[in-house]
Amino acid sequence: MKLTEEQAIQYWMDKAQGHLSEDQEQQLMEYLAGNPELKAELEQNQALWSQLEKLERPAPSEAMDARFDGWLHGYAAAAAGQERGWQERLTVWWRLHWQPSLAFLAVGLLVGALVLPGSQEPEQLAQEVKDMKKMLMLTLIEQPQAQERIKAVSLASELPTKNPDQVVVQALVTTLNQDPSINVRLSALEALMAYGENDKVRRALIQSIARQSSPLMQVALADAMVLLQEKAAVDSFNQLLDSAQVNESVESKIKSTIETLKAI
Numbered sequence: 001m002k003l004t005e006e007q008a009i010q011y012w013m014d015k016a017q018g019h020l021s022e023d024q025e026q027q028l029m030e031y032l033a034g035n036p037e038l039k040a041e042l043e044q045n046q047a048l049w050s051q052l053e054k055l056e057r058p059a060p061s062e063a064m065d066a067r068f069d070g071w072l073h074g075y076a077a078a079a080a081g082q083e084r085g086w087q088e089r090l091t092v093w094w095r096l097h098w099q100p101s102l103a104f105l106a107v108g109l110l111v112g113a114l115v116l117p118g119s120q121e122p123e124q125l126a127q128e129v130k131d132m133k134k135m136l137m138l139t140l141i142e143q144p145q146a147q148e149r150i151k152a153v154s155l156a157s158e159l160p161t162k163n164p165d166q167v168v169v170q171a172l173v174t175t176l177n178q179d180p181s182i183n184v185r186l187s188a189l190e191a192l193m194a195y196g197e198n199d200k201v202r203r204a205l206i207q208s209i210a211r212q213s214s215p216l217m218q219v220a221l222a223d224a225m226v227l228l229q230e231k232a233a234v235d236s237f238n239q240l241l242d243s244a245q246v247n248e249s250v251e252s253k254i255k256s257t258i259e260t261l262k263a264i
Contacts, residue, residue: 003027008028008032010247011024013249134167137156140152140155149179152175157191169201176188176189185217186217186220189221196227209221209237210240215250222237223257225261226260
């Protein structure tokens with residue numbers, strides 16, 4: 001039997017749980033040998049889950065609040081640090097990721113920001129850089145290559161999280177729900193978590209639970225809801241359990257998540 005990509009992902013999950021037969025493991029190894037990109041994604045995701053397993057479960061609410069606030073403050077501090085020397089960083093980024101179809105856009109915006117008369121204030125320059133990143137993000141997110149769409153999500157992560165741009169947020173939500181690449185969807189989820197204090201984003205994350213058929217995405221959203229302490233997600237997870245979209249390897253995780261959220 002020739003495996004599909006979804007079957008290969010399921011076999012990978014089963015292998016991690018110790019539920020894969022020798023014949024199935026041989027099929028999986030043969031499939032991944034011919035699909036190195038998927039193999040790399042799965043190995044990267046496995047490393048991510050290993051790190052998640054080491055995270056402390058959110059026992060008291062105050063402890064969770066402190067960790068979540070610390071995460072947001074760390075993100076804000078990193079973003080603030082990026083305001084310095086942005087020309088240099090942008091130049092390095094562009095050399096590494098240059099695309100002819102986007103070069104003119106970057107050049108035009110850089111000329112506007114750097115060589116126009118010196119009447120521009122730092123705030124205006126910062127706004128132009130933000131606008132450039134937004135346009136690049138919205139262009140890259142439509143590219144057929146998954147790695148380009150991941151770059152788009154990375155750019156979105158560099159934009160301010162306070163009073164977020166709704167076009168950018170909607171692009172991330174659409175990517176989370178519809179992108180064919182699991183790795184891109186995971187990146188979009190990570191980016192959206194930076195907007196975790198935004199009610200609309202939280203609702204979008206809850207609504208996304210029913211849209212995800214991939215076990216990896218279901219687990220990622222379960223961890224996200226626990227981190228956000230989003231008790232409103234309980235109903236969505238219960239509905240997911242009642243559907244045909246959850247396999248045995250994920251069912252126990254979802255049940256555990258429901259109990260954790262109820263106890264918060």
